[in-house]
Amino acid sequence: MKNNSFLFSAKGICTAAFLSLNTIVYAQKTADISTISEKTLNTILEKNRAYYTQGKVADYIPELGKMDAKAIAFSVVDKNGKIFNTGDVSKKFTMQSISKIISLMVAVNEKGEAHIFDKMGYFGSDKPFNHFSNLETTGKPLNPMMNAGAILTTSLISGDGEKPFLKILDMVRYITKNQTIEYNKSVYESEKATGHRNRGMFYIMKNSGLISGNEDQLDNYFKQCSIELTAEDLAKIGYFFANQCVRFDGDAAYKNTDMAKLVESQMLTAGMYEFSGEYSRTVGLPSKSGVGGGITVSVPGKIGIGVFSPSLDQHGNSLAGYHMILDLAKQYGLSIF
Numbered sequence: 217m218k219n220n221s222f223l224f225s226a227k228g229i230c231t232a233a234f235l236s237l238n239t240i241v242y243a244q245k246t247a248d249i250s251t252i253s254e255k256t257l258n259t260i261l262e263k264n265r266a267y268y269t270q271g272k273v274a275d276y277i278p279e280l281g282k283m284d285a286k287a288i289a290f291s292v293v294d295k296n297g298k299i300f301n302t303g304d305v306s307k308k309f310t311m312q313s314i315s316k317i318i319s320l321m322v323a324v325n326e327k328g329e330a331h332i333f334d335k336m337g338y339f340g341s342d343k344p345f346n347h348f349s350n351l352e353t354t355g356k357p358l359n360p361m362m363n364a365g366a367i368l369t370t371s372l373i374s375g376d377g378e379k380p381f382l383k384i385l386d387m388v389r390y391i392t393k394n395q396t397i398e399y400n401k402s403v404y405e406s407e408k409a410t411g412h413r414n415r416g417m418f419y420i421m422k423n424s425g426l427i428s429g430n431e432d433q434l435d436n437y438f439k440q441c442s443i444e445l446t447a448e449d450l451a452k453i454g455y456f457f458a459n460q461c462v463r464f465d466g467d468a469a470y471k472n473t474d475m476a477k478l479v480e481s482q483m484l485t486a487g488m489y490e491f492s493g494e495y496s497r498t499v500g501l502p503s504k505s506g507v508g509g510g511i512t513v514s515v516p517g518k519i520g521i522g523v524f525s526p527s528l529d530q531h532g533n534s535l536a537g538y539h540m541i542l543d544l545a546k547q548y549g550l551s552i553f
């Protein structure tokens with residue numbers, strides 16, 4: 217953050233606060249959220265487009281390395297379910313770790329929160345997403361947003377073979393009202409062929425009795441990461457959790473205030489991995505990133521945001537995506553704090 221950067225307060229009260237010896241943050245009048253338009257989004261997108269040159273497309277899964285680093289998209293679903301898109305709106309990418317919020321919802325719906333969190337923690341993340349963290353000490357994953365916790369969460373969804381994955385896919389299709397969503401088989405094969413760290417975590421958890429099934433369960437995790445969608449789909453997912461699990465078109469079949477609180481709290485404390493603390497300070501919104509370059513954001517009780525740009529920072533979060541969200545949050549005073 218630059219020394220002269222502005223932080224906009226929701227109420228537009230003009231006050232100045234000392235953050236540290238070097239950083240003064242000024243509050244300034246913010247724009248009305250109902251004035252968000254495609255033009256607003258486009259201006260922010262163009263301002264941040266060049267960030268892709270400072271990051272790197274993930275290539276630890278070889279298929280992901282084939283993404284076009286220049287692709288960029290920005291979407292918002294407003295309070296009334298109206299959709300605003302700009303950039304490469306039809307560009308598909310894999311949701312990767314963003315799928316972890318959907319598998320968490322499916323597992324908790326099925327087994328209850330106590331059952332799932334008896335086996336893992338609610339801890340925030342201070343380590344990269346693929347860190348073994350507490351597996352060798354307390355024996356339990358830190359949270360369901362890191363790989364270990366997400367692999368375990370998916371293994372707790374009932375059904376043989378790929379049934380648990382199909383439940384996750386169905387939920388993504390429901391939330392986005394997009395039945396054309398599929399998983400990318402080449403990305404899946406690539407994840408399966410190279411996901412040795414994930415396989416290591418799977419077997420440590422099997423060794424400790426947390427996981428009882430076979431590698432089909434790990435394959436379900438690889439498949440959920442390979443689900444392909446657009447920035448608009450991500451904005452709809454963000455909207456869903458922002459609005460008590462009510463879909464953007466008003467369908468309330470899964471309405472559940474407590475589920476939304478659980479998922480949003482995980483997004484806030486662990487959704488951006490070891491960057492989550494700084495992200496909470498700068499953006500202040502429940503968000504979940506994926507190494508495919510997407511980020512979904514929930515503005516509680518209000519809107520959903522979806523961004524895409526595959527060039528990542530050192531934490532595995534989309535660099536231009538982060539800056540687009542940051543600018544929108546500042547301009548409209550969206551931080552929950």
Ligand code: DON
Pocket residue numbers: 311312313314345346363407414438441505506507508531532533
């Ligand atoms: O397990 C993996 O390595 C990936 N399939 C998902 C990781 C991911 O998206 C981390 N997010 N930023």
